[in-house]
Each structure stands twice: as structure tokens, then as C-alpha cells.
Amino acid sequence: MNITMIPYQIRATLLQLEPSTDLNWERVLYQIFDEANMEVREEIDRQILKPKEIQWNRTENTFEFKITNSLESLKHRLDNERMRSIANKLSNSLHWLEQITDCVQIADYLENTLHQIDLIPVDDHLGLQREKLLIRRVFLQDVAKLVRHLNMRIYPNVRDLTIKQIKCFIVEVFIKQQLLGYWFKPILTKSSTLFNHPFFKYFIVSEQKIRKFDIVKTSEFIYLIAPIQHFEQNPYSIRRFLFEEHIEYNNQIYLTGLVIDPKQIGENAYRLQTDQLVQKMVTIQHQVHRDVIEIVQEFESFTETKLLPFLMQPFGMGGKNSDFVAQNHVKTIEQMLIANLLMPLRNAVKNDLSHLEEFEYLFMSVHRIFSEILSHYRDFKEQPALFFNAHVQIFEYRLLAYLKLLEKRKDEIFVPMSKQEWQVMHERSQQPLKKLQEIMSDQVKDYNELKLYIQQLKHEQNQVNGSLLKKIVKGGKVEKDIQQAKHAAMIIKKQTYLDVLSVPKGLSKYSVFIEFESITSLSELERHYAFPSGDNGIIRFPFLMKIPENLADFDFEAFHASIYLD
DSSP, rough: OOOOOHHHHHHHHHOOOOOOTOHOOOOHHHHHHHHSSSHHHHIIIIITTTTTTEEEEETTTEEEEEOOOOHHHHHHHHHSSSHHHHHHHHHHHOOOOOOOOOOOHHHHHHHHHHHHHTTTOTTTHHHHHHHHHHHHHHHHHHHHHHHHOOOOOOOOTTTOOHHHHHHHHIIIIIIIHHHHGGGGOOOGGGGGGGSSSSSIIIIIIHHHHOOEEEEEEEOEEEEEEEEEETTTSSOOOOOHOOOOOEETTTEEESEEEEOOOOOGTTTHHHHHHHHHHHHBBOOOOOOOOOOHHHHHHHHHHIIIIIIIHHHHHHHHHSSOHHHHHHHHHHHHHHHIIIIIIIIHHHIIIIIOOHHHHHHHHHHHHHHHHHHHHHHHHHHHOOOGGGOOOOHHHHHHHHHHHHHHHHHTHHHHHSSOOHHHHHEEEEEHHHHHHHHHHHHHHHHHHHHHHHHHHHHHHHHHHHHHOOOHHHHHHHHEEEEEHHHHHHHHHHHHHHHHHHHHHHHHHGGGOOOOEHHHHHSSSSOOOOOEEEOOOSGGTTOOOOEEEEEESSSSGGOOOHHHTTTTTT
16 A cells, blocks of 8 residues: 655645744645645645644635634633633733733733743643643734734834834744744755845855854744853743844944845845844854864764754655564664764763863753754654654653753753762762662562462462352451452552652652643643663663553553663
8 A cells, every 4th residue: 555655844844834823824835735746635634734723625725724712712611710710811911912012011921921821830730731731822822813913113223123023023933932842943054945045045054154043934034043042041032032232332232133034135235234233143152172063063964964864764664564663763763863962972071071161062052953853853753654653752752851851950961070970960860760660679579479469369269169168168258358458459559659750759850741841732641751861861862751640550560660671
């Protein structure tokens, strides 16, 4: 049977499409559908459009998108009373936003409100987390729709920003990035026809190599976003984009973002003005040894020339067992990353760097590279041959967790250390897994003895049931012993379950709760926790622990076996 494949670049483009933010989403679809045959169109509709709630009319070849949720409806539909109250307050706040004209106030409102939503406590409750993520997404969609129609005013600025450009940035850069999170992907220079224009090819690209700015393409404009100094900052912050830093003593202005209008790049005066503004963009200056720069360049080269092309290859089964082929493919990806990124990264931080600025430069570079890998891995795993494949999904969790743990443990990895200090940090990183193994070691002997005892009692019960006299004399006692043993086993199982869940809570710096630390709503039936693995948590991808949400589904023996497998 022939499987219709959606070409990688088309899939990548469509996965970045957000009809709630992108003004040109229909135009993008028309361009793709005009060149695609009916089989590819059908696959696009099934795999991508339907999950995005885009309706395709085959007869008319038209598209329709309707947002089915709003804060106004959520305040009545959510299960939890507190969440309904939060949705109601947010809905009321939008009425206030409608009256605001100051773009800085709008930025403050939006960024502060999002921060407050992210701080809503849900006490590790997966159902509440799902509702919290839904509130967050619907809030962003409501704001995106509202911003387009706000009567906004702007302060004088050296970039001559227009209201249209600011609205586009708020909706198609900031809000879209908040919706997609790590999966938000700025355009790649080599994959865009835009860079065939000499101005981009010979000026913007060369400046990007020096200044390391992101290039983000929206429906109407191109945004150049300066790099951040600390990973906790959001490079796509609205306030950051609006701000222009004036240094009076040398009459300088520094910019963190620029807008390029593709319709005007044919004009000499416009190109000259853009050139002058690019020179005012903030750059992060690092006093870094050439060896460290070369390490980063090797990471970038591996990612761009080997890993990403490998991910872009169509994934075919060739008549083999699909699960086996997918598992081996993921193992190959993992081995490539370990050999070319993880091992060299450990060697660099352990042996090659000398001062904090070099560590900071390496961390920021690795963070950027892994964020890019994550966004491309998402495109890879959306191939039909990999749908619902556990190996493929689990490795994405481990990729995400590796990046999260680098963030959490930055002060224990990306700093100068002696051999003794390194060993201390390594031992700290192994605490969660050791604690889990200790918990299971303490309980497994008693649990196994009880299971064996129950089996013996059941065997004795079968013998009793075969004899009327034994049944009269011993039947009730055997049944009572079985129930008592089962109760004792359940107590061990329950205590183990609670002790296991306490590990990531008590060692939050060394753990990632996947369902809570990504903006993707996952299953409510199970939890995934990740812990550092390998030398100081660097040379291996994190150990992933899966545990059911309900105690009744907790398999003691299977869990015990799993914590010794990586």
C-alpha cells in the first residue's frame, strides 16, 4: 500500500500556521493546495487542518476557521469553580482593554496577565492543569482578535513604527510564540525564498551572523529580534520590542527589534535607512576564546548539516514492523545527539572553559540550538507513520526535559569547577533516581513476600475447596488470611506510590514534570517526570518516569523494573 507523504517543508510550514493569529493563513493554504495533488490535500486536511479546526470545502476549495471557545463561554463551562471565576475575571478585563489606546499599557497588561495565569496554583492536579492551559490559550486567542481592532496610539520613535506594525508584532510574534512555546520557529535563512533578494542575501544574512538576531516572518512584515542576555528573558516581549534606549552622553540609541517591510526593500532610501537602524541593534558582546566559538560552530554545523536533514527525510517503513523501525530511528537520533552535542558539551564545560562569560556564551548557544531541534523534532514526529508511537513521543519528552534541566541547573553546570566540585554536582544530579531506587528497595522485599504468601494461600484455598471437611474447618480462615494479606500489600503499594510522587516535589531543581512544565495539554491518565542522567546530567538524555494518575492503576512490579532501565 502506497502512503501519501506530505513534503517536509510543507508540513513544517503548516504546523507553524496559527489561524487565530496569522492574517495570511488562508493565502498560505491556497498557495500550498494550488500545487498539491488531491491525495496530498486529503492528507493535509486529515493530519493538520482538522486538528487546527480549519474546515476545508472540497467542492469550492475554500477554508473556514471558527474559534469555538472564548473566555465568555469558558466561565460557564469549566468544571472547577475557581477556574470559572478566573475565566470570568479575565473576560471582564478584556472590556477594560477595549478602552486602552497606549501601546505600552497594552503590553504591560498582556504580559502581566499571562504571568499571573502561569502562577495559578493547581497542586499537581492534572485536571486543573488542563483547564489552566485552556484558559491561557483562549485568553491569548481572545486578545489576538481584540488587538486587531484597538484604537491604538504610538509615541514618536526613530524606527517610524506604525500602528499596523505594532499590532502585527503583538499578534503574530508575541501571542503566536506564547501559543507555540518551544515549538515556535523563526524562519530559517536557507529555506525562505525571501532571501533570494540581494538585500537579504548579502546584507541581512551577513549582519545576522555578527549580531545573532532572529528573523521572524509574519503575514506582512519581517521582524529582526536582537538576542537576549539571560535565558529567563523573552526575546519576543512586546515591551522590549517597543523600548528604545537613549544614551545621552554619546547621543546613541540602541534597539532590540526592527521591522522590515518587504514591499519597500526595492527602494534605495528604505534600504539605506534599514542599514542605519541595523547598526543600532543591541548585540551581546562576549569575551570568549576562539576555541569556545569553534565548539559552538561545530554544534551549529552538526545541527544544520546532519541532524536536521536526517529529521527531514521521509520516514518509510519498507514493509517492516513499524514500531521496531520507529524505535531504531529514534535510537539513531539519540546516538547522533549524544556523540555530537552531549559528549562534547560535557567535555567543554568540564575541561575547555575558563571564565563565566565563556560559560554564559556556551549556555545561551546550546539553549538556542536545542530549542531549534525541539521545533524540528515536532515536525518529524507528525508524520503519519509515527502517529501515536510511544518511542517517538517519549524521546520528545526527554528532549524537552534535557533543555529544562539545563535551565534549572545552569548554576551547577555552566560555572568553573574543580574536580571535587564537579563530583558534588554530579552526585546532586543523581539524587532523584537514587531516591526512587531506595524507596523501591525498602518496599520490594515485603511486597514480594506478601505476593508469594497470597499465592500460597490461594493454593491452600483450592485444596480446601476440594474437600468438604477442610472447607468446613479451614475455609473461612484461609479467605480471611488472603484478604488481610491483600490489604497489607495494598498499604505497601499506596505508601510506595505516595513516596515516589514525593521525590520530584522534594527535588524540583532536579526534576521536570512534563505535563506541568510545557504548554501542551497531555493525558490526564498518567504523569511523566524526568530526572538527570549521566555525568552531571549532561552526557545522557534524562531518565523518564511514567506513573499513573490513579493509585488503582499503579503496577508495583512494572514500576520497580522500570527504574533500573534507561
